[in-house]
Amino acid sequence: MQTVGVVTAATFAVFSGINDGGALIVTSLKIAVRPLTAAFVLAAAVALVPAVFGAEVARTLSHRLVGFGGPEAATAVELAVVGSLVVVLLLSWRGLPTSLTLALVGGIVGVGIGGGLPISGGWVLTVLVLAAAAPLIGMVIAIGIARLWRRLPLRTALGEQARRAHRVGLAMLAFAYGANDGQKILGVFALEAVAGSPFDPADASLWLLLAIGGLFLLGTLIGTARTGDRLGAAVRTLTPVDAVTAQLSAGLAVTGSALVGAPASMTQSLTGALIGSGLAHSGARVRWQHAVAILTAWLLTFPLVVALVAVPAAFLIRH
Numbered sequence: 596m597q598t599v600g601v602v603t604a605a606t607f608a609v610f611s612g613i614n615d616g617g618a619l620i621v622t623s624l625k626i627a628v629r630p631l632t633a634a635f636v637l638a639a640a641v642a643l644v645p646a647v648f649g650a651e652v653a654r655t656l657s658h659r660l661v662g663f664g665g666p667e668a669a670t671a672v673e674l675a676v677v678g679s680l681v682v683v684l685l686l687s688w689r690g691l692p693t694s695l696t697l698a699l700v701g702g703i704v705g706v707g708i709g710g711g712l713p714i715s716g717g718w719v720l721t722v723l724v725l726a727a728a729a730p731l732i733g734m735v736i737a738i739g740i741a742r743l744w745r746r747l748p749l750r751t752a753l754g755e756q757a758r759r760a761h762r763v764g765l766a767m768l769a770f771a772y773g774a775n776d777g778q779k780i781l782g783v784f785a786l787e788a789v790a791g792s793p794f795d796p797a798d799a800s801l802w803l804l805l806a807i808g809g810l811f812l813l814g815t816l817i818g819t820a821r822t823g824d825r826l827g828a829a830v831r832t833l834t835p836v837d838a839v840t841a842q843l844s845a846g847l848a849v850t851g852s853a854l855v856g857a858p859a860s861m862t863q864s865l866t867g868a869l870i871g872s873g874l875a876h877s878g879a880r881v882r883w884q885h886a887v888a889i890l891t892a893w894l895l896t897f898p899l900v901v902a903l904v905a906v907p908a909a910f911l912i913r914h
Contacts, residue, residue, distance in 0.1 A: 597669065597787075599669075599673070600669065600672070600673075600787035600788070601787070603673060603676055603677065603783075603787060604676075604780075604783045604784045604787045605810055606680070607676055607680065607780060607783045608780045608783075608807055608810035608811055608814065609810050609811070609813055609814040609817075610680060610683075610695070610814060611695055611777070611779065611780050611811055611814060612638075612810070612811040612812060612813060612814020612815035612816075612817070612818065613814040613815070613817050613818030614683060614687070614692075614695045614814075614818065614862075615695065615772075615776065615777075615815075615861065615862055616634060616637060616811065616812075616814060616815025616816075616818060616819060617815065617818045617819035618692065618862045618865065619633075619637060619768060619772060619861060619862065619865065620633035620634060620637065620815070620819065630816075630819055631816075633765060634812055634815045634816060634819070635812065636765060636766070636769045637768075637769050637772060637777075637811070637812075637815060638808045638809070638811050638812035638815065639769070639808060640769035640770055640772055640773030640777065641772065641773050641777040641780065641807060641808045641811045642773075642804045642805050642807060642808025642809075642811075643773065643804065643808070644769075644770055644773025644774050644777070645773065645774075645777075645778055645781055645796070645797075645799065645804060646799075646801065646804055648770075648773070648774045648853070649774075649797060650778055650781060650795075650796035650797045650799065651853065651855075651856035652774070652775050652776075652778040652779070652782070652853055652856055652857070652858045653778040653779070653781040653782035653785060653796035653797075654782075654785075654795065654796050654797065654856065655718065655722070655782075655856045655857065655858060656699065656700070656703065656778070656779055656782030656783075656785075656786070656858060657782045657783075657785035657786045657796060658785075658795075659715055659718045659856075660700065660703050660704065660707070660714070660715055660718050660719055660722070661703050661704065661706065661707035661712050661713065661714050661715070662707075662712055662713035662714075663712065663786065667710070667911070667912045669787075670911055670912060671706045671710050671712065671908065671912055672706075672786045672787055674702070674705075674706050674904050674907055674908050674911070675699070675702035675703045675705065675706045675786070675904060676699070676702060676783055676786070676787070677702075678698075678701075678702040678705060678706075678900050678903050678904035679695065679698035679699040679701065679702035679900055680695075680698075681903065682698050682701070682896060682899045682900045682903060683695050683698050683896070686892050686895065686896065686899075691888055691889070691891065691892035691895075692862070692889060692892060693889075693892035693893055693895075693896045694726075694860035694862060694863050694893055694896060695779065695860075696726075696776055696779050696858050696859070696860045697726055697860055697863075697893065697896045697897055698896050698897075698900050699779055699782075699783070699858075700719075700722055700723075700726075700858065700897065701896060701897040701898070701899070701900030701901045701904070702900050702901075702904050703786075704719055704897075704901055705900055705901035705902070705903065705904030705905040705908065706904050706905070706908045706912075708901065708905045708908070709904060709905030709906060709907070709908030709909040709912065710908040710909065710911075710912035711909075711912070712912075721855075721857055722857050722858060723897070725852045725855070725857040725859055726857075726858070726859055726860060726863070729848045729849060729852055729859040729860065729863060729864045729867070730848075730860075730863045730864050730866060730867030730868075731867060732847075732848040732851070732864070732867075733841075733844045733845045733847075733848040733849075733864040733865065733867040733868035733871065734844075734867040734868060734870055734871035734874070735871065736843075736844035736847055736848060736868065736871070737840050737841055737844035737867070737868040737869070737870075737871030737872045737875065738871045738872075738874060738875045740840045740843055740844055740872075741836075741837075741840050741871070741872050741875030741876070742875060744836055744840065761835070761838070761839050761842075763843070764838070764839040764842030764843050764846070765842060767842060767843055767846035767847070767850075768842040768843075768845060768846045768861075768865075770846065770850070771845065771846040771847075771848075771849040771850045771853070771861065772849070772861045774849075774850055774853040775849045775850065775852055775853035775858060775859055775861070776849060776858065776859065776860055776861040776862075777811070777861075778796070778858070779858060780807050780810075780811065781796050781799055781803075781804070781807060782796060782858075784796075784799070784803065784807070785799075836872075837869065837872040837873065840868065840871075840872040840875075841865055841868035841869045841871075841872050842865075842868075844864075844867075844868035844871065844872075845861060845864040845865040845867070845868040848864045848867075848868070849861050849864050860893075863893060866886070866889055870886055
């Protein structure tokens, strides 16, 4: 892998922690968990789960969506990765948190369109459909779990029950992220290697996985406060019960997508689950203006990245 590729991939890993990490541990903060503890659990999952569960999501991003090859492969990959980062930074600067995973998919597809590279329409459609479905599935699961909480005989003990269940919720959330969304980092490292020594993400060394986990942890510690607050703002008075409900629901939704190798955004799914936990009580608990802003950013992300990347790809790769 060339030096530029290593720097780009490392930057992407840190930014993944900034963009995703804080948003994911905000639910743990509502249950009086130390941010550092939750951050280490997430980073450990990013590093270790692919070695145990497999790296199908990373393989989809690096091998299945677009066929990268030829003398312009390195240029194509740089355009895809940098384009995704630029759009996410622009939307975040405007106060609109969005999915870095969806942006990366847009960058890869944009390079394929602009550069005339072979694109797998079936895989692209599958990824987009499941990416759209994951937040809805998380919301539906959250509504169901919230109703189950109500059936507990001791309503006054719900808070304590939630704290006890939090270990399961955090573990489920971390595992799902490592099995799916977090693998976009490994996918980028595999993409950056196409111009040097290509490798299958499933064959990644333990040292590379640990390095990815460390870079993600650094980004999470940098970005926890700002990103987490924006995501949590979609629901009023987030309780420990709501937090655990969202963790379990989002974890189940994203793990399901990982089984078929389709990348799905954990932040999207977690937001959907948070909204579902609020709706289970009352629609008034959801701050709809925040939810609409997040939805708007997600709808803009894919076409913006495709448009941003396709034009320079057509100029640099085709000509």
